[in-house]
Amino acid sequence: MNGLGTILIVISAAAASVPAWAQVEVKSAWVRGTVAAQKTTGAYMELKNTKDGSLVGVESPVAGMAEVHHMRMDKNVMRMSAVPRLELPAGRTVELKPGGYHVMLIDLKKPLKKGDSVPLKLKIEDRDKTVSTVEVNAEVRDAAAPAHQR
Numbered sequence: 001m002n003g004l005g006t007i008l009i010v011i012s013a014a015a016a017s018v019p020a021w022a023q024v025e026v027k028s029a030w031v032r033g034t035v036a037a038q039k040t041t042g043a044y045m046e047l048k049n050t051k052d053g054s055l056v057g058v059e060s061p062v063a064g065m066a067e068v069h070h071m072r073m074d075k076n077v078m079r080m081s082a083v084p085r086l087e088l089p090a091g092r093t094v095e096l097k098p099g100g101y102h103v104m105l106i107d108l109k110k111p112l113k114k115g116d117s118v119p120l121k122l123k124i125e126d127r128d129k130t131v132s133t134v135e136v137n138a139e140v141r142d143a144a145a146p147a148h149q150r
């Protein structure tokens with residue numbers, strides 16, 4: 001009987017351990033809803049990595065392409081540029097929000113309505129170049145939510 005008890009304890013400890021790929025915590029993921037014929041929109045979230053790494057790509061079934069962008073004001077002109085890699089330093093929360101970093105969903109396949117759920121696959125690269133995928137479902141918010149403001 002003692003032997004069996006020991007085995008059960010070992011199994012439950014293994015089941016409770018955090019899988020190796022669950023290194024990035026994603027919070028408050030949302031996507032701006034779109035109106036008919038709109039082909040792009042932004043996705044926003046908070047990312048917190050447990051170890052140093054970077055976000056190197058995003059995929060979503062709702063969009064033909066997804067890119068990480070940075071937005072800034074340059075002499076009153078809003079400029080967006082693609083960011084091939086966004087550093088996620090260990091323990092620090094990196095915020096993707098209107099007016100700053102965001103995921104641009106490009107070539108949308110259909111309009112996104114408030115309350116829809118948009119699956120996103122985040123490609124996270126470690127310091128040792130290992131790329132893992134973090135899946136998250138982002139909630140679609142009203143198209144009229146404040147856009148690209150500071």
Ligand SMILES: [Cu+2]
Nearest residue numbers: 069080102104
């Ligand atoms: Cu953008």
